[in-house]
Amino acid sequence: MTVDRDRVLRSAAALLTRKATATMDEVAKAAGIGRATLHRHFAGRDALIKALEELGLRELDAALDAARLDEDTATEALRRLIAESESAAGLFAFLITENQLFEDQQNEGWDRVDARIAALFRRGQESGEFRIDLGPAWLTDALYGLVTSAAWSIQDGRTAGNDYQHMIVELLLGGVRRSVEK
Amino acid sequence: MTVDRDRVLRSAAALLTRKATATMDEVAKAAGIGRATLHRHFAGRDALIKALEELGLRELDAALDAARLDEDTATEALRRLIAESESAAGLFAFLITENQLFEDQQNEGWDRVDARIAALFRRGQESGEFRIDLGPAWLTDALYGLVTSAAWSIQDGRTAGNDYQHMIVELLLGGVRRSVEK
DNA sequence: CGTGCTTGAGACGTTTACGTCTCACCCGGG
């Protein structure tokens, strides 16, 4: 009977990503709980947003750890990263689109994530796996965009859910152009 | 002295994309006008959002027309589309992230845009230019994500503004993997 | 130089969502 905090946060992320102005009442209903209960677990809207941020960053860090970005080729590491990101794609989409979190000062946790991902792209460039005419900063942002798009595309039923990894990995690595090799 | 309606809308799009919960007062200040003046031009928040939607869709349609998606190779048409999208990238980012516009019924204008872009990808697949293991729907969503990411990356100063076209075109067409050919 | 239109600033009442609280209910454990 006790409310599953993670479940509430995930449904809130899904709702708030689509409709950032959603009411606390709407957030509660989307989670299938009463507004009073929502307030019992999260002191207010700010606390809810903060909890979303924390959970998202925690899962993102965990995904980065699990992906072991320093091992194997950068290509393989990138594949692992995308695979690990799948379960938290909805939270990531929220984090990425809700830049409002960092209106004053840049967020520390987010900076760390940024740096780790950019380092992966840089490693791939130095090893000769990745092209060097696109900067690591843009590649990082592009990855964010693709993850968000994929999350929405699946959420809205435009693409199949089990294509998540393939969709992102293939497009990011090989692009849309038909390759002669392979 | 008269307020430039387009200018107001563009600054509103930039602000609301970053912070969807921004006050009318904040929107006005961001545009450099008073709140009263903002209300004179847009009856209310809903009207402002609607105006943003209309302007965005109008510019998007114009970009699609100007890109002449049916001519030349699909690759060249895609390049033109991205080039034409640059001036309105901020508005597009708003439209893409503010799915709340279409909570009830799917938006007609947006469906039309979707169909035109998906058709371009389909044409490229049929002509053998594009790979066929990624569906047109996903490719369309992926393009949206890259456009949004590029707009933000430039707005936040992480990447240079005049790289817009190159960033998107190259990543979307060729991917991040270093190609042996060319 | 004067008239008229548009603006910015601010006051005002209204609406809306917020956050707190109460109370009856239900489910699970002792």
Added chain:
DNA sequence: CCCGGGTGAGACGTAAACGTCTCAAGCACG
């Protein structure tokens, strides 16, 4: 069986943003 913690529904006062209005000031144009 009963008891207690957690819940949903709803009432309530509060805070914030909304939308309207007034008024003085500025610029444009005749």
